[in-house]
Amino acid sequence: MGNMPSDVEFTNVSKVFGTFLAVDDISFSVPKGSFFSLLGPSGCGKTTTLRMTSGFEWPDAGTVRIAGQDMHNVAAYSRPTNMVFQRWALFPHMTVAQNVAFGLEVDRRPREEIRRRVAEALELVDLLSFADRKPRQLSGGQMQRVALARALVKQPKVLLLDEPLGALDLKLRMQMQLELKRIQREVGTTFMYVTHDQGEAMTMSDQIAVMNKGKIEQLDTPQAIYDRPASRFVASFIGNTNLIPVEVVGTPGPTARVRLGGLEFSAATGTAPKGGKGTVSLRYERIRIGADAASRDTRTRALVKDVIFSGSAILYVVALEGSDVELTVEAPHDGTSAPIAKGSAVDIGWDGGATTLFADD
Ligand SMILES: Nc1ncnc2c1ncn2[C@@H]1O[C@H](COP(=O)(O)OP(=O)(O)O)[C@@H](O)[C@H]1O
Ligand SMILES: [Mg+2]
Known part of the structure; x- marks a missing residue:
C-alpha cells in the first residue's frame, strides 16, 4: 500500500497479559476510507488489537498511529475513533433520535446542528421514520443500526466495530453485511472490523488481516487470501x-x-x-x-x-x-x-x- 495515506498504523505492536503474549509484534496499516477486517478464531487477539486502537488498552511495545499521529499518550476520549459493540446498549427510556443525539448533547453542540446531524445519520441507516420510537419497539437489526448511527453521528475518523452482528440470526446478519458495506461506502469513514466469521469478512472487506495466536498470518484482499493462502492455517481457516x-x-x-x-x-x-x-x-x-x-x-x-x-x-x-x-x-x-x-x-x-x-x- 506504499504511499496511500493510512488512518491506522501499527508498528511492531505487542500486548502481554500476565505472561501471555496476546498480540505478538504485529505491523499493518489501514488505508484511509477503506473497510479493513481483523479475522481469526476466538482468542487470537482481535479485540485486544481493536482496544489498542481505541485507547482502552495500551501496547507493551510498538507504536500505534492514527491519522499520522502517535497515540502513546492520547487517552481514549481524545482519539478520533468510535466503537460499535455486539451488544448495542441503547438507552431504553430515550427515543431513537435522542439516543443518536446523546453524544452531541454531551459535546454541547448547538440545537439546530444536532437536529440536522441526527436526521442525516438516521437517513444514512434508513431509520428516519423510526426517530420517535423507543428501542423496545425495534428489531435486533434496527437496534444495531441505531447504534451505528449513534457512533457515526460523532464523525469519527475511524469506526471500530467488534463483532457487531454476532447477536443477529443468519439471514439478518447477511442483510446487515450488505447494509454495512453500503453505509461505509456512502460515508467514506475508515471501518476497522473484527470478526471470527470468514464469510462476513469476505463479503465486506477491502482488505483482511488474518490473525492466529497473536500474529497476522496474511494481509490481503479477500480474493487473494482465498486464492493464494500464505499459510496452512489461512488455507484451512478460509473456505x-x-x-x-x-x-x-x-x-x-x-x-x-x-x-x-x-x-x-x-x-x-x-x-x-x-x-x-x-x-x-x-x-x-x-x-x-x-x-x-x-x-x-x-x-x-x-x-x-x-x-x-x-x-x-x-x-x-x-x-x-x-x-x-x-x-x-x-x-x-x-x-x-x-x-x-x-x-x-x-x-x-x-x-x-x-x-x-x-x-x-
Ligand atoms: N484483560 C485481559 N486479561 C487477561 N487476558 C486477556 C485479557 N484480555 C484478553 N485476554 C486474553 O488474550 C487473548 C486474546 O484475547 P482477545 O483479543 O479478546 O481475542 P479475540 O477477540 O480474538 O477473541 C485471549 O487468550 C484472552 O483470554
Ligand atoms: Mg473478541
Missing part, C-alpha cells in the same frame, strides 16, 4: 479445503511436484517444506467429478463413499484409488443432472492452479 499429506519430489521452486500414492501432480508452493513431506491444500469446489473431470491436468479414479445434499451444492466424499486418502468434492447442484450414487466408481480431476503446497506445522 473449505482438503488438506492432503504428500511426498515432495525434488526441490520446490515457485511450483512443486508432489506424490500421493501412485499419483504425481504439480502444486503452487505456499510455504516450502524442509523435508520430503508436506501438505497440499485443494479446495472442495476446485475438484471436478464425473464427465467434468475429463480435461483436467490431474485425473484419478475414486470411489464415492458418501453423498451429502446441502441445497445449492452436493458434497461427495470420495476415496482415491491406490491410496487410503479421502477427499471432499463440492459440485454445484444446478439441476442439470442427477447426483452420482453412493458406491459408484468415478473420475475426479483438478487443474494445476487449484493446489497449494505447505510445510507441515
Whole structure:
C-alpha cells in the first residue's frame, strides 16, 4: 500500500497479559476510507488489537498511529475513533433520535446542528421514520443500526466495530453485511472490523488481516487470501479445503511436484517444506467429478463413499484409488443432472492452479 495515506498504523505492536503474549509484534496499516477486517478464531487477539486502537488498552511495545499521529499518550476520549459493540446498549427510556443525539448533547453542540446531524445519520441507516420510537419497539437489526448511527453521528475518523452482528440470526446478519458495506461506502469513514466469521469478512472487506495466536498470518484482499493462502492455517481457516499429506519430489521452486500414492501432480508452493513431506491444500469446489473431470491436468479414479445434499451444492466424499486418502468434492447442484450414487466408481480431476503446497506445522 506504499504511499496511500493510512488512518491506522501499527508498528511492531505487542500486548502481554500476565505472561501471555496476546498480540505478538504485529505491523499493518489501514488505508484511509477503506473497510479493513481483523479475522481469526476466538482468542487470537482481535479485540485486544481493536482496544489498542481505541485507547482502552495500551501496547507493551510498538507504536500505534492514527491519522499520522502517535497515540502513546492520547487517552481514549481524545482519539478520533468510535466503537460499535455486539451488544448495542441503547438507552431504553430515550427515543431513537435522542439516543443518536446523546453524544452531541454531551459535546454541547448547538440545537439546530444536532437536529440536522441526527436526521442525516438516521437517513444514512434508513431509520428516519423510526426517530420517535423507543428501542423496545425495534428489531435486533434496527437496534444495531441505531447504534451505528449513534457512533457515526460523532464523525469519527475511524469506526471500530467488534463483532457487531454476532447477536443477529443468519439471514439478518447477511442483510446487515450488505447494509454495512453500503453505509461505509456512502460515508467514506475508515471501518476497522473484527470478526471470527470468514464469510462476513469476505463479503465486506477491502482488505483482511488474518490473525492466529497473536500474529497476522496474511494481509490481503479477500480474493487473494482465498486464492493464494500464505499459510496452512489461512488455507484451512478460509473456505473449505482438503488438506492432503504428500511426498515432495525434488526441490520446490515457485511450483512443486508432489506424490500421493501412485499419483504425481504439480502444486503452487505456499510455504516450502524442509523435508520430503508436506501438505497440499485443494479446495472442495476446485475438484471436478464425473464427465467434468475429463480435461483436467490431474485425473484419478475414486470411489464415492458418501453423498451429502446441502441445497445449492452436493458434497461427495470420495476415496482415491491406490491410496487410503479421502477427499471432499463440492459440485454445484444446478439441476442439470442427477447426483452420482453412493458406491459408484468415478473420475475426479483438478487443474494445476487449484493446489497449494505447505510445510507441515
Ligand atoms: N484483560 C485481559 N486479561 C487477561 N487476558 C486477556 C485479557 N484480555 C484478553 N485476554 C486474553 O488474550 C487473548 C486474546 O484475547 P482477545 O483479543 O479478546 O481475542 P479475540 O477477540 O480474538 O477473541 C485471549 O487468550 C484472552 O483470554
Ligand atoms: Mg473478541
